[in-house]
Amino acid sequence: MPTLTKLYTMQEAAKHNTSDDCWVVVDGKVYDVTDYLDEHPGGDEVLLKATGKDATDEFEDAGHSKGAIDLMQEYCIGELDPSEPVIPVVDSSANELLRMLLPSSWTWLLNTGRYQ
């Protein structure tokens, strides 16, 4: 039986950015870590800082163990919608400028793994 993967846009995922409702996005997958905030050995603060954006770099920089990566799967609720155009986060004003300057057919150039 094929499994159905729930797809979320980054915009949707980014709405869940509080300690009562906290999602993080790592490597194209979406995790609901609300119930894990108090248990996370790295603390709830890093997760709350990483919510609302792509946290792949921060996750990798922390050097998580295989055990941590296995545990993570329990919190996975879906994946990022791959059809969503990807614009890198530089800062929001630079981003707006990029959006204005680049024709939409060039946005693939900006696929750096960071989303907004």
Ligand code: HEM
């Ligand atoms: C579902 C998602 C996550 C799970 C299950 C998870 C799990 C863990 C576990 C088990 C540890 C203990 C060390 C280890 O076994 O590697 C840890 C440490 C840590 N995690 Fe996470 N983590 C998650 C997401 C994140 C994210 C998104 C960040 C960064 C934004 C982060 C930052 C850290 C940091 C800074 C430490 C402390 C490392 C240290 O003390 O040296 N984690 N995490």
